[in-house]
Amino acid sequence: MELSLIFGYILAIAVGLTMGIMGSGGSILTLPIFVYLFHLAPAQALDYSLFTISTISLIGSISHLQKKEIDLKMSLFFILPSLISVYITKQYILPSIPEHFQIYQMMMHKDQIIMSLFSIIMIASALAMIKNRDDRHQVKTYKNNTILIISIGFLIGILTGLVGAGGGFIIVPALILLLGNTIKQATAASLFIIAINTTFGLLSNFKQLNQINWTILIIFTAITLIGLMIGIQLKTKLKSEKLKVGFGYFLGAIGIVIASIEINQFINF
Numbered sequence: 001m002e003l004s005l006i007f008g009y010i011l012a013i014a015v016g017l018t019m020g021i022m023g024s025g026g027s028i029l030t031l032p033i034f035v036y037l038f039h040l041a042p043a044q045a046l047d048y049s050l051f052t053i054s055t056i057s058l059i060g061s062i063s064h065l066q067k068k069e070i071d072l073k074m075s076l077f078f079i080l081p082s083l084i085s086v087y088i089t090k091q092y093i094l095p096s097i098p099e100h101f102q103i104y105q106m107m108m109h110k111d112q113i114i115m116s117l118f119s120i121i122m123i124a125s126a127l128a129m130i131k132n133r134d135d136r137h138q139v140k141t142y143k144n145n146t147i148l149i150i151s152i153g154f155l156i157g158i159l160t161g162l163v164g165a166g167g168g169f170i171i172v173p174a175l176i177l178l179l180g181n182t183i184k185q186a187t188a189a190s191l192f193i194i195a196i197n198t199t200f201g202l203l204s205n206f207k208q209l210n211q212i213n214w215t216i217l218i219i220f221t222a223i224t225l226i227g228l229m230i231g232i233q234l235k236t237k238l239k240s241e242k243l244k245v246g247f248g249y250f251l252g253a254i255g256i257v258i259a260s261i262e263i264n265q266f267i268n269f
Contacts, residue, residue, distance in 0.1 A: 004037045015033070015052070016227020027168075031049045052224055054194075056228045064192065074149075075189055083196070083197065084154070085156075086157040091204065122255030123259070125173045126252035149174065
């Protein structure tokens with residue numbers, strides 16, 4: 001077995017840990033793992049990522065559903081618009097995007113633009129999480145934020161369709177900053193919302209599923225489940241405030257890394 005594959009399987013633990021502890025971050029890691037360590041084309045890696053994230057999110061959200069820790073009514077405000085935008089993105093937007101864009105005298109690949117926007121959103125979400133540290137900040141009702149929440153749900157669906165991201169790095173800050181959820185409530189709801197979005201995203205591209213190497217994918221996903229269970233146990237022992245701030249710094253660090261990579265590729269393009 002190649003060293004890169006072994007390293008990829010080891011990192012699968014980190015994917016599960018981030019999903020279990022923070023309800024997010026797994027898709028941020030899976031896509032580059034499949035591309036750079038498993039040597040898959042980005043379009044194919046997208047489906048691998050969607051399968052892994054949908055599986056661990058579904059399993060991770062079961063206990064939260066049983067304990068009634070997820071506000072299903074609130075979750076629908078994210079899920080319904082995101083499902084619509086996932087379908088539109090996968091079926092119409094993604095196939096119609098040209099491979100290269102010319103901006104003045106410079107050429108940019110569509111992946112550079114997508115990932116650059118991805119990093120900007122991550123950094124903005126991280127700053128909002130770090131700045132607003134008061135868990136007691138509550139929003140009396142989310143009805144006043146319905147339009148904004150629906151808009152965020154639509155954006156999450158676009159991200160899921162374009163880069164296989166579950167959108168937890170947007171969902172978690174939105175639940176905390178707009179609805180007054182604690183970090184633990186937000187991560188529970190995030191897992192459920194991501195499970196629905198990524199499953200739908202995967203099924204909407206079912207014609208490509210026969211090209212998947214299921215042996216590699218199932219082994220990788222099984223390892224992420226180990227990390228998920230460890231992460232869920234760790235979350236119960238961590239303080240909510242520290243977890244929220246740590247999550248913000250985690251988002252910021254990943255966002256800066258992605259931005260740096262894209263800037264470097266743009267300079268050398």
